[in-house]
Amino acid sequence: MKGLDPQARVAIVTGGAGALGAAIGQKLHLDGCHVVLADVDDGAAAARAAELTAGSDGPAVVAEHVDVGEPESVDALVSRVGAAFGRIDVVVNNAAIQRRGGIGDLDVEDWDVAHRVNLRGPMLLCRAAVAYWERQRSGSVVNIASRVWLSGGQPIYVAAKAGVVGLTRSLATELGPLGVTANAVAPSFVPTDFTRAGRDDAAWEEILEHHRGLSPLGRITEPEDIGDAVAFLASPRARAITGEVLHVCAGTQLAPR
Numbered sequence: 001m002k003g004l005d006p007q008a009r010v011a012i013v014t015g016g017a018g019a020l021g022a023a024i025g026q027k028l029h030l031d032g033c034h035v036v037l038a039d040v041d042d043g044a045a046a047a048r049a050a051e052l053t054a055g056s057d058g059p060a061v062v063a064e065h066v067d068v069g070e071p072e073s074v075d076a077l078v079s080r081v082g083a084a085f086g087r088i089d090v091v092v093n094n095a096a097i098q099r100r101g102g103i104g105d106l107d108v109e110d111w112d113v114a115h116r117v118n119l120r121g122p123m124l125l126c127r128a129a130v131a132y133w134e135r136q137r138s139g140s141v142v143n144i145a146s147r148v149w150l151s152g153g154q155p156i157y158v159a160a161k162a163g164v165v166g167l168t169r170s171l172a173t174e175l176g177p178l179g180v181t182a183n184a185v186a187p188s189f190v191p192t193d194f195t196r197a198g199r200d201d202a203a204w205e206e207i208l209e210h211h212r213g214l215s216p217l218g219r220i221t222e223p224e225d226i227g228d229a230v231a232f233l234a235s236p237r238a239r240a241i242t243g244e245v246l247h248v249c250a251g252t253q254l255a256p257r
Contacts, residue, residue, distance in 0.1 A: 008059050009033045010085040011234065012077070014068050014125065015095030017044035019192040020144070023223035024092055025061065026052055027231035033090060034059045036081050038066040040095075068095045068121030078128040088132040090234045093122035093164070094144045098194065099156045111156050118160035122167060130175075139180040140234045143168045144226070145245060147188045147253045161186075165245055172243030181242040183233045188214070188249030190221050215250035 011028045015021040016037025025035045029052055037052075039045040045063035052061040064080060067073040081088055097117045099110035122143050133139040145168070146161040164184060171182035189195060189211040199207065212220055229248045232238055247253040 004034065004060055004085065006086060009089035009234075010036070010081065010087050011090035011092060012036045012038055012081060012088065012125070012129075013092040013094055014038050014066065014121065016063070017041045017048055018094075018194060020187075020190060020194070020223045020226055021092075021094045022048045022052070023227035024094060024230045025227075027224070027227035028090065028092075028234065029053075029056075029059055029061055031231045031235060032059060033234075034085055035061045036064050036077075037061065038064045038068075038077055038095075040065065040067050068093075068125065069116035071124055074121070074124040075128050078125070078132075082132060087136060088129050089136070089138065090140050090142070091125055091129050092142045092144070092230055092234070093125060095121055096144065096160075096194070098197065100154050101156065103155050106155060114156045115160050115163075118157070119163040119167070122164060126167075126171060126175075130178075133175065133178045133180050137179045139175070139178070140238075141168070141171055141175070141180065141182040142230045142233050143182070143184045144230075145184040145186040147186050147247055147249045149186065149245075150253055168245070169243050176242060181233070181238065183238070183241060183243065184245045185226060185229045185233065186245050186247045186249065186253065187226050188221055188247075188252040190223055190226065192223060211252060214252040216254065217250045219250050221248060221250050221252075 011033040013025045017039035029035045037045045042065050049061045049063040066077040099114045143164050145164045148158045149162040149165050168184040
């Protein structure tokens with residue numbers, strides 16, 4: 001891309017079309033990064049990118065297609081980003097899907113579909129980005145986990161997010177010699193279309209009140225809170241932090257589920 005600052009960091013945010021991905025992208029953009037909002041929903045990702053760059057002549061924000069569970073799609077994304085920007089500095093694995101249900105009525109297909117996106121996706125993107133980090137000798141990974149890796153809950157989502165924590169720690173030890181940090185941000189309930197899906201108004205208000213009551217601060221975590229944490233962990237300010245799980249959930253990691 002002509003006219004782009006070649007020294008600016010380049011960040012890929014999966015699930016970039018959603019509220020959480022857009023908030024993360026906005027904070028990284030404000031931090032001076034070129035941002036790639038990658039999503040399976042091309043139109044929504046393009047709309048988010050346009051919102052973030054409206055009235056701005058700063059770093060680029062672009063939308064790219066990716067199916068995070070498909071190796072060929074992930075590899076193609078990384079190739080396009082590398083060709084356009086010449087580097088990849090930050091990978092934020094935010095894309096996720098939810099499948100509800102207890103162990104007694106768990107659908108094995110739901111398990112496989114959710115783990116394909118929630119756990120396989122982060123592995124595939126990090127695997128594809130390694131070649132850039134080997135050359136650059138620097139980089140950062142921020143994986144979006146969840147407080148439920150501690151508290152338990154519905155097994156499909158909990159198992160995947162616990163796996164994300166394990167993957168994060170493995171990446172920290174393996175990629176550290178390349179100068180790459182790997183950390184996880186663990187939100188609690190964040191009010192977005194993702195968490196509202198399948199809930200009517202009454203159920204929505206009930207779950208908001210429940211999570212507000214779990215918080216020692218008496219508040220709900222917002223997408224911008226997650227964005228701030230990700231931007232910090234992805235920045236040089238966090239160069240000595242790796243292998244950590246940062247709970248950004250208004251203290252609800254202290255509460256039972």
